[in-house]
Amino acid sequence: MKIRFETFVTMMSRGVARLSGLAALGVALGLLFAPSTTAMAQSEQGQISVELNKLENVDQGCRYYIVVNNQTDTEFQTLQLELVMFKTDNIIDQRIALDLAPMRKQKRMVKLFTMESIKCEDIGSILVNDALECRGNGGTTVDNCLGKLAISSRATAKFTK
Numbered sequence: 001m002k003i004r005f006e007t008f009v010t011m012m013s014r015g016v017a018r019l020s021g022l023a024a025l026g027v028a029l030g031l032l033f034a035p036s037t038t039a040m041a042q043s044e045q046g047q048i049s050v051e052l053n054k055l056e057n058v059d060q061g062c063r064y065y066i067v068v069n070n071q072t073d074t075e076f077q078t079l080q081l082e083l084v085m086f087k088t089d090n091i092i093d094q095r096i097a098l099d100l101a102p103m104r105k106q107k108r109m110v111k112l113f114t115m116e117s118i119k120c121e122d123i124g125s126i127l128v129n130d131a132l133e134c135r136g137n138g139g140t141t142v143d144n145c146l147g148k149l150a151i152s153s154r155a156t157a158k159f160t161k
Helices: 005-045
Strands: 048-058 061-070 076-087 092-099 107-116 123-136 149-153 158-160
Touching: 048 123, 048 158, 092 107, 092 123, 123 149, 149 158
Parallel strands: 048 149, 123 158
Antiparallel strands: 048 061, 061 107, 076 092, 076 123
């Protein structure tokens, strides 16, 4: 069976047009569903903002007021951070482990901690060195806790990670 070249070209272009139509439909459907997938991933990932809000001298030392806003969909039974305190001359003073949990999901709260044997005015900065332990309800390990933290300070001391 012989097919003329013009007929072959016409048949191929129609086939390509059908294929292009199907490809365009696939792209359109992909774009339609992509935002909902992205939004779902963002709500699952969320951030945990940790703000050093205030430092206050007390008889025992320095009291820290930390505002924590868990913007994730995870309830934490443990969120233990390793903090390193630097004096105003940038010399390390001490290292502590601080547990911010329990933390409910989508909840903002204030946590108070007292550091003994140091005056607030002697603290130059606080470094969140690592997330030592990070577990959700039921004891499940939560990945990349340090990456989920957004650190800020309203106090005179810097607060970084």
